[in-house]
Structure formats: C-alpha cells, structure tokens
Amino acid sequence: MILRLTALLLAVSLAMAAPQSALADTFVFTAIPDQDESRLMTRFGKVADYLSEELGVEVRYIPVKSYAAAVTAFRNNEVQMAWFGGFSGVQAQRLVPGSRAIAQGVEDPAFLSYLIVNASTGIEPGDAFPMALQGKRFTFGSRSSTSGRLMPEYFMRQATGQSPQQFFSRVGFSGDHNATIALVQSGAWDAGVVNYKVWDQAVREGLVDENRVRKVWTTPPYPDYHWVIRGDVEARFGEGFIDTVQAVLIGIEDEDILASFPRKGFIPASNDDYAPIVNTARELDLLD
Amino acid sequence: MRSTDGAAPDQHTGRWHTTAGRFRVASLWLGVAGLLAFLVADLEIITGTPGTEMGRIANGFLSPDFAATEFIWQALANTLAFALQGVALGITAGFVLAVFWHYRLVRAGSAIIRAVHELFWGLIFLQLTGLSPLTGVLAIAIPYAGIFAKVFGEFLEESDQRPAAALPHGSGRLTTFFYARLPLIMGPLRTYGAYRLECGLRASAILGFIGLPTLGFHLETAFRQGDYSAGAAVLYVFFLLIGTLRFWLHRRLVLVYLGAALWWAPPLSTAPEGTLRRFFTSDIVPSPLKGDGTLTDLWLWFARLMTEQGLPGLWHTLVLSTAALLATAVLALLLFPLVSPQFGNRFSRGAGHLFLMIMRTTPEFLLAFILLLLLGPSMLPGIIALALHTGAIVAYLTGRFTLYLPARADRPRGLQGYAWDTLPRIYPNVLALLLYRWEIIMRETAILGILGITTLGYYVDAAFAEFRFDRALVLIGLAVALNLLVDGLSRKLRQHLRLSINSGQFAREPMS
Numbered sequence: 122m123i124l125r126l127t128a129l130l131l132a133v134s135l136a137m138a139a140p141q142s143a144l145a146d147t148f149v150f151t152a153i154p155d156q157d158e159s160r161l162m163t164r165f166g167k168v169a170d171y172l173s174e175e176l177g178v179e180v181r182y183i184p185v186k187s188y189a190a191a192v193t194a195f196r197n198n199e200v201q202m203a204w205f206g207g208f209s210g211v212q213a214q215r216l217v218p219g220s221r222a223i224a225q226g227v228e229d230p231a232f233l234s235y236l237i238v239n240a241s242t243g244i245e246p247g248d249a250f251p252m253a254l255q256g257k258r259f260t261f262g263s264r265s266s267t268s269g270r271l272m273p274e275y276f277m278r279q280a281t282g283q284s285p286q287q288f289f290s291r292v293g294f295s296g297d298h299n300a301t302i303a304l305v306q307s308g309a310w311d312a313g314v315v316n317y318k319v320w321d322q323a324v325r326e327g328l329v330d331e332n333r334v335r336k337v338w339t340t341p342p343y344p345d346y347h348w349v350i351r352g353d354v355e356a357r358f359g360e361g362f363i364d365t366v367q368a369v370l371i372g373i374e375d376e377d378i379l380a381s382f383p384r385k386g387f388i389p390a391s392n393d394d395y396a397p398i399v400n401t402a403r404e405l406d407l408l409d
Numbered sequence: 410m411r412s413t414d415g416a417a418p419d420q421h422t423g424r425w426h427t428t429a430g431r432f433r434v435a436s437l438w439l440g441v442a443g444l445l446a447f448l449v450a451d452l453e454i455i456t457g458t459p460g461t462e463m464g465r466i467a468n469g470f471l472s473p474d475f476a477a478t479e480f481i482w483q484a485l486a487n488t489l490a491f492a493l494q495g496v497a498l499g500i501t502a503g504f505v506l507a508v509f510w511h512y513r514l515v516r517a518g519s520a521i522i523r524a525v526h527e528l529f530w531g532l533i534f535l536q537l538t539g540l541s542p543l544t545g546v547l548a549i550a551i552p553y554a555g556i557f558a559k560v561f562g563e564f565l566e567e568s569d570q571r572p573a574a575a576l577p578h579g580s581g582r583l584t585t586f587f588y589a590r591l592p593l594i595m596g597p598l599r600t601y602g603a604y605r606l607e608c609g610l611r612a613s614a615i616l617g618f619i620g621l622p623t624l625g626f627h628l629e630t631a632f633r634q635g636d637y638s639a640g641a642a643v644l645y646v647f648f649l650l651i652g653t654l655r656f657w658l659h660r661r662l663v664l665v666y667l668g669a670a671l672w673w674a675p676p677l678s679t680a681p682e683g684t685l686r687r688f689f690t691s692d693i694v695p696s697p698l699k700g701d702g703t704l705t706d707l708w709l710w711f712a713r714l715m716t717e718q719g720l721p722g723l724w725h726t727l728v729l730s731t732a733a734l735l736a737t738a739v740l741a742l743l744l745f746p747l748v749s750p751q752f753g754n755r756f757s758r759g760a761g762h763l764f765l766m767i768m769r770t771t772p773e774f775l776l777a778f779i780l781l782l783l784l785g786p787s788m789l790p791g792i793i794a795l796a797l798h799t800g801a802i803v804a805y806l807t808g809r810f811t812l813y814l815p816a817r818a819d820r821p822r823g824l825q826g827y828a829w830d831t832l833p834r835i836y837p838n839v840l841a842l843l844l845y846r847w848e849i850i851m852r853e854t855a856i857l858g859i860l861g862i863t864t865l866g867y868y869v870d871a872a873f874a875e876f877r878f879d880r881a882l883v884l885i886g887l888a889v890a891l892n893l894l895v896d897g898l899s900r901k902l903r904q905h906l907r908l909s910i911n912s913g914q915f916a917r918e919p920m921s
Contacts, residue, residue: 187620189874264870
C-alpha cells in the first residue's frame, strides 16, 4: 500500500508542479492585525472591493496572524502592498529593495500612544511619565508594534533611564491593542500602552469601563502607519501603476472605508519619513 | 520477577542492590529535581478577576456559536488536508530512511529533524514557501519522517530475522527487504500510522497559531478576542474530527482521502523562486559575517546571544519541563484508577475515560493557551497544561495495563489495594512511560514560548519577528541539543532500570 501511495503522491505532485499562473494578475494586499482580528475580513474586504473598482484589476485581501507574517508575505511577493505600522513598514522597506512608502493617514505623521493603568494603581493623569509605576506589571501590544511597543519603549527609557525589564516587575506582550485594553481593565496587568486611535475608538464604542482603566500619559508624537508597495509591481500591472495606486488611496473619501483604518483620509508618504523609526529601532536593538 | 533481576550483594557494604532499589533511587531524584524546579519556577498568577473570566469561558463552552467563524469548514478541510499529506509524505520519507537505519548518519539525522518541533519547522518554512499548503505539509512531514524512521527502524531491528536468513544466497537487498522483512512489520506499521495521523491532525490545527489557515488560526483569534462561544465551536469541531477518526479512517479509503487532500490543497509554494538560496546564503548567515566582521565579532555576537537569550531560555525550559514531569507523575498515579477495572464501577470508569480522552486529545499547546488567558504568562499554565495532557496519556495507558494484572481473590480493596497491590505492580511501567514522555515534554516546553512564557520558543519567536534568522537558528539548535541530551539520558536510564524496549509498546500504543 505504501508503494502505491508513494507512486500516487509522486504522480500527483508532478502534475501539480505546473506553473501557477492563474492568480498572477490579482493584486493582493494585507494589513497588520493590529486590532480585533475577527473583524479583519469585514474591515479590509470593503477596501479590496473599492481598490478593485478604481484600479480596474482584481484586488484581493488576505488576513495574516501577526505583524511578522505581514512582512514575510510582502517580502515573498505573496502580497504586493500592505498597510503597515511604522516599524513593520520599515522592516518591509529594508527587506524588499525598491519598495516604496506611498501613503499614510492624515493622523500618521504625528501619531501618539497612550499609557493606560488599572484604577487600582491609584495613578492620576499627568504631563510627565508616572514614575510610581516602578515595580508594577506592564504589558506592551505586539512585539513588532510601533505604537504598542517601539516608540513607547523609547520614550519610557528616556523618562525612566532604565529598560522596561528593569523598571517594571514583569513585562509582557498582549498581542494587540484591544487585548492590552482588556487585560489592563481586568487587572491582569497594572499598566500598558496602546495606539491612541484604537483607544479612542474603544471608548466611543463603549468597550472601555473608565472606572477600571484610564489613560494617564501621552507620548510625544512620532510617524506611524503607512502603505508600502513593492517596486516590481509595475512589471506586472504596467508602467505608472504605483502612481495610480497612490492617487486612488489618497482619493478615498468614503467615510465607511476610511473608518476601517480608522483614518480621516490619506496623504502622500515617502520612505524618508520613517528615518526616526529606523533610528529608534536601532537604539532598541530591534534592527541591525 | 523483574525486581529481583540482577540482584547481587555489594562487595564493600554487603548490601543488596536490586532493580527495585534503582527504581527508588530514580524516583527520588525525579522527585527532588521536580520539587527544586517548583521552588525556582515562576508560578505567579497574573490576573485580575479569574473567576469572571472562567465564568465567561464556561458560558462560551455551553453556548458554542458555529456561525461566528467565517470559513470554519474551509479551516477544517485545510487541517485535514495538511495532516493527511504531511503524514503520508512523512511515512514515505521515514520508510526510506529506515531502510538505511544501520548507518549512523541516518540515525543522527533523523534524531535531529524530529527534535525540531512542527511549529519551529512551520516558522522556517513560512520564509521559504510562504503562507501555502506546502508549508503546512512540510512542517508536519519533516519531523514525522524522523519519528517514522526511528520507529520503523526499530521495528525492523526487533523483527524476526529468520525469513531473511532463509532466502537463497545472493538475493538482492531490495528483494530481501520486500519479501522477508517488510511483511513482518506491516501490521504494527498500520496501527502506528493511524495513531500518527491523529498526532498530525493536532499538529496541523496548532500550525494555525503561526498563521496557516487551519482550525488553530480561528481558535487563537476567537479566544484571544474573548469570543469564547466562537472559540468553543471551533474546539468542538476539532474534537469531532479526532473523536470520529476511527469511524472514517479505513485502510481502503486512505488513498481516496489523500487524493481529495491533494485536490483541495495542492502542496504548492506561494513564494517566488530563490527563497531557498536567499535563506542559506544570506538569511541565516550570522550578522557579523555579513559585513566585514572578524571572528572576534562573531564570538561577541554569539556570546551576547547566549547570555541574553540562549541561556535564560534553556534554563526556563529546563525548570518548566522538570516541574511538569513531576506534576505529570503525580497526576498519572492519581488518575489511573479512574479507568482501571480494579477500582470504581462501570459509571465512574465511563466518566474517567471521557475525562482522560478530552485531556489527551487536546494538544498541550492549546491547553496552555487557554490557561494563559486565565492565569497570565507565568510558568504555571505551562506546567498545568503539560501535566494534564501527558498525565492523562500515562494514566490511560497505566489503567489499561492493570487489565493484565493477576486477579488474586485475596487482594485488598480500595486504598489498601492501591497502595499495596496495584501500585507496586504497575510502577515500573509508569516509570518507563514517564521516561519515554520526558523528551516529548521537553520538546513541547520549548514551543510554549511562542505563547509568551519565557522558554526557548519565546526567543525564537522574537528572532523571527525581528527577521533575524541567524539568531533563530542558533536558538533552535539549542532546543535540539537539549532534546538529544534528554533523549540519550532517558535511554541510559531505561537501560539502567531494566525497563526494556518492550515496555515501549505502551508508549507507542494508539491513543484512542
């Protein structure tokens, strides 16, 4: 039986090894799973439909499990464009020579993170980083998150003069911003940092119990999310395709689609805008 | 009989050394090491209101929502397809390796590829073959080839050599193999293959945690978002898949299933050509060597990686797994009476069987993931998960073994019977099973790092997230070394304790 099985397996794999050209002309994009993963399909399915209509090519969105998976898919040309955070975007730009940052949200050149604490810590909002958090339990979002890890860590190191591992009794990674809010609210962690957009949205939607969790500090502004596209798409979709995609993204006015990100609108971006992120990542030894 | 084997008075002290004495010494060391591990382990409960969360999870399990997860049936099909193809490819490759089992190189190579966990293989192949069916298939097939090679190789070694000797002189090696060796081991091979498919299904589901489109993908999403009704539904689908295995897995249908699997998810890569070359010539080259670094730079790079990540990771892996081994032993000894005909009645045994089946069917990774949500990322959820899963397996096999114990009419009942009759008789088997499982516990402990517990997997996962595959490979290498060490140590101990390879049949016996 095993012999027959081997023969069949070989035959079938040979037959299947034919080139996979059927999907070649679909423009595929992804987005980092920064919040509420169960809604990703709904959030970005709409974006795919819109892009497809405007660009005149078939556009598909594929969901990924982690920030690193989004970058890997981009690197391997499984997706040609992605909505990245500051750090994942920089990783992508470095791994794929010729790729370009083409658009960012209106809010992204001056993005913010909030430090949130469980009410039991008794810490009140203030302009300076609350040093009373020393020795508490603290959670970041995803490891590769810009607003949930990289920039807050940088500013916290400046404020405390210590690494988070030294300053706090325990440091964790919740995975995403919604998880951070839920875990700090439940008291599993005393404090955490979140993307200000996700926090504001959660407050608006009534998902936050402000008697149990509150924001106490805001980081200085820094550049964050952006669209990155591979340089080699023009070979497949024609000369000038990158400019067309950029124009379509910047032209999005539909409130419903913008709410998926959530952004007020998109503006042009370039790779150089993210130099501060590269420098910070180097300082934190996240980038060689 | 076994306990008096090899008994001889010590020349110097005049005391008798018996195998039973060795059991006592080995058990003492196991206990001491386990207790020390519990003392230094990080057992903090990091959670605010576990009661509320527990209530929400229980509520979710009582009201599963099968409609909440889009593509749940596609995920089920993918889980099946990756497992079927992966196991088939693993059997084929393992079979070829087993034919050459007498070469040291083949044995060493097989040991190394099976020491790398399916999830680590998955993380590596995501770089090479993308988010594709091929990644799922290879992540299962490669470690399984190593496992199959070992099992087949040992089956062949242990099989009757006489038919081969009886063949005419000058018969070719292939002829000998197919006519005089293979037929003898076909029976155990089939049984073992079926058992491995069950393991493959678990591995396939778990691969969803790193992004492949199997049941684990949706399970992780649902549980982490706190949507326990949706999560419970996915888990029930998974239980249904495993629980019904024996009803649909027929020998004659295997080829049909395999054909369907190949049709549903053709094992193709979605990554462009050249990823393999890129991986070997650039990705895994230690970063100091990429510039104009010297050997000193390389040493500094390595030393820093070891002190900051490698050694802490190794230490935590060792502590967690040692504590888990002791907890497994205690739990197995407490639980086996649940399914032993020497204790309880029909109904208690039925309930016991159900409980043990659920615990051993649920992958330890998944148990740990759910417990982490309740208890926070200390070692505690890892220890409990490993002990529950492995303890249930050992208890089940031990309980079954009590079937074959002599049924003496004057045997004491209840606690007396447990302590003075059953336990002494089955203890060697429990010890053998624990030693067999030690390596597997270690392998799983390393991988728990992906969930946020600081074992080796934690640092491996970080290295992958930072696209530093040079570091990832060194750290995976450490996990492999630890595993080979434990494997060797366990084999030595089993020989020392005269727990012969035949007791291995319990470790290999199909789990359901």
